[in-house]
Amino acid sequence: MWSRFALGELNCLVISDGQPEPPWEPPLETFFTPDSGVPEQELREAVAREGTGRATLTAAYNCLCVETPGGLAVIDTGLGRSFLGYGPYLSPLVGHFTERLGEAGYSASDLTAVVFTHLHEDHSRGAVWSGEPTFPEATAFAHTAEVAFWTDSVASSLPGLERGAALEAIRLFGERLHPVEYGVEILPRLRTVDAAGHTPGHTAVLLESRGERLLCVGDSFYDPLQLRHPGWRTPWDLDAERSVRSRRRILEWAADENLLVHAYHLPFPGLGRVRRYGDAFEWQTVRP
Template sequence: MTEAIDISATRPTASERAAAVRQGAALMGDRRLRRPSGIRSLQLGELKITYVPDGVAQLRPRGWLPATTGGDWAEHAEYLNDTGHLVAGVGGLLVEYGSRALLIDAGFGPRAVPEDPDHPLIGAVHGGALLDNLERIGRAPGEIEAVAFTHLHPDHLGWACVAPAVFTGADFLVSEREWTGRHLAAAHGVTAGMLAAITLRLRLVREGEEIFPGVRALAMPGHTAGHTAFTITAGGQRLIAFGDALHSPIQVRHPAWSAAADHDPAVSARLRHWLLAELQRPDTIGFGVHFADVVFGRVHQDADGATWRPQP
């Protein structure tokens, strides 16, 4: 005789199914922390906002965030890829208003830097995909009316410095304070030729200036002397493109962890606390260009601290 099996006993309960869904979502979230982003878009009123990937940089976690310990990274291993690096995407943020377009930052450009085992901060870095991704979106680089830079570092200037020029109709927007301190960029690999390319189309911008419909400059020094964020406001929502004020979503939970590359770590830490308070305000979204595959998100505060919740 065959023993009867109670099939209902093998079915997961509702709570077990919910737990499995939560576990699957957590695993997917973990994977997104360890890979670079593809093209991602959202709509703010009449403005379409799109992350345009160019490449990826590998960051050495204890070198890049020198206040951390091995124990910190054992506790937060979900942020590290198979080679033990933080994954930092490199690209730009396209803001479209009808036929008009603004690009915030211009990626690393068509080049690659292999990993140097002796470099204390970074591993391999490469760019090259930004123009192809603009084409996928349906936007030619010559249609972009302005390229605004959060700061003068190579992974943000990239395609603005190539020859022949690709942003043929664009002004290059840099904060007055950042341009005054442009000599400091040489320590980060910015050459005289790169600055000369920017100079050809340079337009200096002031704090609070509207540079495109709904887009305003917001001084956020620390990573560099004149580092600039941009607020994008439309449709009753606000997005803060905060550049390199934060390099990884782990800093949302640990805002005191400044990057080794910060010009003034104390100032950058102080402004991160202010920024996180702003990102918790209603109808506010953040954009972190280096935030792996979670570039858009909201900041949520709970009893354990602040966390980054990807959107979408």
């Protein structure tokens, strides 16, 4: 799946690296757990109020390509081919980014930049899955704190599968991986935004052209339920309290300024707008 749209003068393309299909969609209770601050009863009541009767989360992998004045960039790269980390049943359903990039008329060598919202494997492995750079002409960008975290001894306590892709991305890009700060224009029309908490250097990316804006939020939220319950955390939020503060700040900004939002894990293409809903928020899907 891939879909084109324009943002001002920027040509954009959402490419799905894949998404689980029933019966392989992950249960909601694996994302919103008592240990991450979501009691089982609270989750059941929230799903009941939603009125859909669903018990799973879609967990799409939506990679956003942008034709910038400096060349073609992609924000996050999917899981890559031959991925067995979540079980062999998932492997055929993901790892489709490069083939769909070709379907859209590009090659892997056309990419001049890879922007990582963070270095979890489902965002970075697509760039390095073969042991060689998937995008041989590309320069990479990740927040300074993100690069420091995965190369620090603190990260060594995490499971090998969780840190392997991050370390491989850092190794393979080498000097072509540029650590960046928040609030800087890393490419023409692309600016970094503080979204830390999910990981130490988790980064949102603001695209702006001719007065039109899109906020790419990475893993600031996984499911529309988190907009109704912005205090909900997941087991993958490394700094739980900061992740909640970041999520609420980003949702408030998106709602108050009517930003177009790209959400990596929401159902393809992951585009929508955020509206206020009482003291929380709700998601409204936008189709290109």
